[in-house]
Amino acid sequence: MKPFDYYEPTSIGEACSLLGELGPAASLLAGGTDLVVRMKRGVSEPVGVINLKTIPGSNEIALEGGNVRIGALTRLADLAVSPLIRAKLPALALGADSVGTPQIRNLATLGGNLCNASPCADTAPALLVSEASLQISGRQGTRQESIASFFLAPGKTTLSAGEIVTAIIVPVPSLLTVQTFIKLGPRKSGDISVVNTAVSLSFDGGRCARARIALGSVAPTPLRARETEAWIEGQEASSIDAAEAGRRAAEEVRPISDLRGSQEYRKEMVSVLTERALSSLLQKL
Ligand SMILES: Cc1cc2nc3c(=O)[nH]c(=O)nc-3n(C[C@H](O)[C@H](O)[C@H](O)COP(=O)(O)OP(=O)(O)OC[C@H]3O[C@@H](n4cnc5c(N)ncnc54)[C@H](O)[C@@H]3O)c2cc1C
Numbered sequence: 001m002k003p004f005d006y007y008e009p010t011s012i013g014e015a016c017s018l019l020g021e022l023g024p025a026a027s028l029l030a031g032g033t034d035l036v037v038r039m040k041r042g043v044s045e046p047v048g049v050i051n052l053k054t055i056p057g058s059n060e061i062a063l064e065g066g067n068v069r070i071g072a073l074t075r076l077a078d079l080a081v082s083p084l085i086r087a088k089l090p091a092l093a094l095g096a097d098s099v100g101t102p103q104i105r106n107l108a109t110l111g112g113n114l115c116n117a118s119p120c121a122d123t124a125p126a127l128l129v130s131e132a133s134l135q136i137s138g139r140q141g142t143r144q145e146s147i148a149s150f151f152l153a154p155g156k157t158t159l160s161a162g163e164i165v166t167a168i169i170v171p172v173p174s175l176l177t178v179q180t181f182i183k184l185g186p187r188k189s190g191d192i193s194v195v196n197t198a199v200s201l202s203f204d205g206g207r208c209a210r211a212r213i214a215l216g217s218v219a220p221t222p223l224r225a226r227e228t229e230a231w232i233e234g235q236e237a238s239s240i241d242a243a244e245a246g247r248r249a250a251e252e253v254r255p256i257s258d259l260r261g262s263q264e265y266r267k268e269m270v271s272v273l274t275e276r277a278l279s280s281l282l283q284k285l
Contacts, residue, residue: 002045008054012137012166015050019162020139022048028164029053030073030112033104052111052164059109061085063172070168072111076123077102079110088172091126091198094181098122101190111165114150117157117221118192124151124222125198126181128214132170138163151221175202175209178281182273186260193217194261195269197249199277201232203285208235213245213274218253218266225249225274232278237285246275 009015019026027046029035030053038044052058058073061082068088070079079085080097099105099113099122113123114134124147132147139162147168150157159165179200185191195217202210211232213225228248232240255266 001039002042004046005048007048007050009050009052010054010056012055012058012164015052015055015164016137016139016162018048018050019164022050024161026050028115030109030115031075031107033100033108034112034116053109058166063088066172066174068170068172070110070170072109072165072167074110075106076108076110076113077105079123080105089126089130089170089179091129091179091181091200092123092170095123095126095183095196095198098181098183098189098193098196110168114147114168115157115159115165117151117153117155119154119220119222120193120196120217121222122181122183122193122196122216125196125214125216126179127168127170128222128224129179129198129200129212130170130173131212132168134165135167135169136163137166142166144169148224153220173200173202175204177202177210178284180277180281182277184269184273192260195255195266195273197270197273197277199274199281201278201281203237206236208232208237208240213249213277215249215253215270215274217260218255218270220254223253225252227252228274237282240278240282242275242278242282245278246271246273249274 026048029051059071076096086093127147181198183196184194198214200212211229216222250267250271255263257263
């Protein structure tokens with residue numbers, strides 16, 4: 001690993017100023033489970049590393065009005081066991097709990113998982129079905145961006161140079177809502193997803209008022225199966241055909257073949273996982 005200067009800012013303002021001064025030669029460090037691996041391989045060679053974990057309050061989870069506000073530096077291990085997240089956003093708790101191993105989850109942060117912009121990031125589908133947004137600070141001030149438009153390509157987001165994700169804002173569902181997350185990996189734990197899915201269904205008087213299905217590892221960015229969602233909405237819970245929804249969702253993805261699975265296998269698994277997720281939620285009603 002090449003030598004680098006190391007910084008421990010104590011506020012977002014200080015971190016933004018450092019980023020501005022050092023420019024693209026600097027990297028932000030959260031848990032380091034992606035960045036340090038890249039540095040060790042020589043893929044990233046920053047001249048300066050700015051540790052965000054030293055900023056007080058950057059890892060807090062709080063209910064604010066109708067939203068859950070999750071500090072970007074919240075560790076996935078804390079997210080997975082948070083009573084608030086488990087009660088209000090169970091798909092996110094399951095997604096966080098499925099990342100890597102306990103050692104990885106004890107370091108890795110929610111902000112890092114999103115900013116790394118991997119198509120298989122396990123927290124992204126849950127945030128997509130919950131229609132979360134990101135709070136972003138830069139030298140120009142702060143802005144809020146929907147998670148739906150944040151990912152551009154593998155490893156690429158809409159963050160411009162000098163911007164830092166400070167929090168993830170997730171609206172708490174008001175109607176009767178059930179959610180889940182399922183991950184398929186080669187082994188039970190410690191593996192990157194071959195396919196992952198989060199499903200959220202909200203009901204109003206027995207009818208599905210809002211269906212959200214998000215899928216990872218099946219396109220250059222995590223995506224929503226919008227046509228399948230629209231097909232489910234308006235149906236009575238008892239008449240939703242989970243197998244048909246699975247088949248429809250498989251038509252909406254564009255996976256590649258790689259060492260973890262072929263394109264055909266991934267499409268088939270989208271169908272299976274979507275059906276399984278929907279069936280488990282419909283049984284809970
Ligand atoms: C053995 C192993 C297993 C893994 N298994 C999984 C898995 O099953 N599922 C999965 O999804 N991932 C997995 N990962 C990848 C990784 O652990 C996650 O992506 C993790 O959540 C990254 O978070 P971090 O805090 O460690 O990010 P870091 O490595 O610190 O940062 C990642 C990137 O995001 C940038 N960044 C971080 N925070 C911010 C911020 N607040 N604002 C702007 N930019 C920021 C950094 O500059 C860097 O470019 C695995 C990694 C390893 C090494």
